[in-house]
Amino acid sequence: MSPLYVLQLASQSAQWLSARQSLIATNVANANTPGYRAVDLQPFSAVLDSTQITMATTNPAHMTATQADFASARVVESDSADETLSGNSVNLEQEMIKLGDVNRAYSMDTNIKRAIHQLMMSAAK
DSSP: OOOOHHHHHHHHHHHHHHHHHHHHHHHHHTTTSTTOOOEEEOOHHHHHHTSOOOOOOSSTTSOOOOOOOOOOOOEEEOOOOOOOTTSOOOOHHHHHHHHHHHHHHHHHHHHHHHHHHHHHHHHHO
16 A cells, blocks of 8 residues: 555655754854855745656556656745845844744644544544
């Protein structure tokens, strides 16, 4: 039995969120470092757009497509108009907003996984 695509997608999203949270934490840690430029990951939707999704086959007579993994997300410079005299581009308020977004998205992924697990358990009974 192959894993459900929704669960695989939620796992990929959780990995992306973990990487983004690490970058945001690095930005916050370097808020007073002269010349530090804030970084962020490209949006998860951009990662999905660059990924080729394959069709699932349930019968040997079905056409098959090649399996493609999600493309790795690129680190991009954060859009920050505010720059201090030292050349630092970290805005702590924006970084805290990004952390809230990560928390909200991670909660949604967790709730999706929980709902699918409950659905599968009720179907198995």
